Amino acid sequence: MLELHHNFASTCSQKVRLVLAEKGLEYESHMVDLISGGQHDPEYVKLNPNHVVPTLVHDGRVMIESTLINEYLDDAFPQKAMRPSDPVRRHAMRMWTKRIDDRVHPMAGVITFGIGTRPLLLQRSAEEIAASIAQMPSAAKRAQRKSVIDHGVKAPEMGPAVRAFVAMLDDMEASLADAPWLAGDALSLADACVFPYVLRLDHLSMAPLFGAEARPRVADWYARIQALPSYEAAVTAFVPDYMVEMFRKNGAEVWGDVKKLATA
Numbered sequence: 457m458l459e460l461h462h463n464f465a466s467t468c469s470q471k472v473r474l475v476l477a478e479k480g481l482e483y484e485s486h487m488v489d490l491i492s493g494g495q496h497d498p499e500y501v502k503l504n505p506n507h508v509v510p511t512l513v514h515d516g517r518v519m520i521e522s523t524l525i526n527e528y529l530d531d532a533f534p535q536k537a538m539r540p541s542d543p544v545r546r547h548a549m550r551m552w553t554k555r556i557d558d559r560v561h562p563m564a565g566v567i568t569f570g571i572g573t574r575p576l577l578l579q580r581s582a583e584e585i586a587a588s589i590a591q592m593p594s595a596a597k598r599a600q601r602k603s604v605i606d607h608g609v610k611a612p613e614m615g616p617a618v619r620a621f622v623a624m625l626d627d628m629e630a631s632l633a634d635a636p637w638l639a640g641d642a643l644s645l646a647d648a649c650v651f652p653y654v655l656r657l658d659h660l661s662m663a664p665l666f667g668a669e670a671r672p673r674v675a676d677w678y679a680r681i682q683a684l685p686s687y688e689a690a691v692t693a694f695v696p697d698y699m700v701e702m703f704r705k706n707g708a709e710v711w712g713d714v715k716k717l718a719t720a
């Protein structure tokens with residue numbers, strides 16, 4: 457029995473849902489509302505002491521950390537293996553998942569909260585915003601969250617965040633010259649791990665960064681990801697239109713600033 461505690465829009469949840477769908481695994485879904493603070497609920501924190509989604513529970517055993525959850529799923533459910541058998545390709549796959557964990561995911565919070573959800577959050581009182589941030593366990597993340605909500609696209613964190621995404625797209629473009637998928641000839645955990653971050657750029661109206669003219673191989677890869685039946689199950693079935701519309705609108709409003717940061 458598999459249970460997934462996740463959020464409809466969260467990048468880390470999307471990458472686990474894609475792997476579950478690729479492997480044809482059924483699971484009980486527990487949606488965690490990140491805007492109202494469900495990740496800080498004491499019952500949830502017993503499962504995930506980091507106050508984040510996703511959390512997988514398999515026959516009562518609790519797994520956290522989305523990259524490790526995906527590795528676990530590939531170990532526990534070997535049907536449709538999602539790690540290359542060639543050790544060099546497997547290393548390449550893990551370089552992508554490590555890069556996302558170390559360098560890209562931490563920046564996703566900057567563009568998401570500083571652009572995508574900021575106008576919604578600013579409808580709350582300063583006290584409510586402060587109380588919500590105070591519940592985050594990491595001091596560094598608290599400071600980052602406050603800064604991007606206060607300053608939006610003008611926050612000092614925004615330039616390094618946008619450029620971390622641009623560097624990722626550049627390296628994807630180079631890697632996809634060698635093989636159709638990020639770690640070889642077949643879809644792997646690398647593609648599952650990276651696609652939610654390209655999707656986030658798309659939702660935030662930053663798609664020109666990986667359009668057919670700017671980065672044609674990434675554009676083609678993204679189209680192939682979106683055509684997968686598992687994409688429907690992992691993303692389309694969950695991400696509500698109102699959220700995509702809100703992100704696109706908020707992203708479009710600051711695209712001029714983002715474009716400058718991307719080339720600075």
Ligand SMILES: N[C@@H](CCC(=O)N[C@@H](CS)C(=O)NCC(=O)O)C(=O)O
Nearest residue numbers: 466467468490508509510521522523
């Ligand atoms: N390293 C963790 C990161 C998880 C994470 O940051 N999740 C985000 C959503 S993608 C979250 O729950 N954020 C809630 C918050 O920041 O308050 C993983 O890969 O599982």
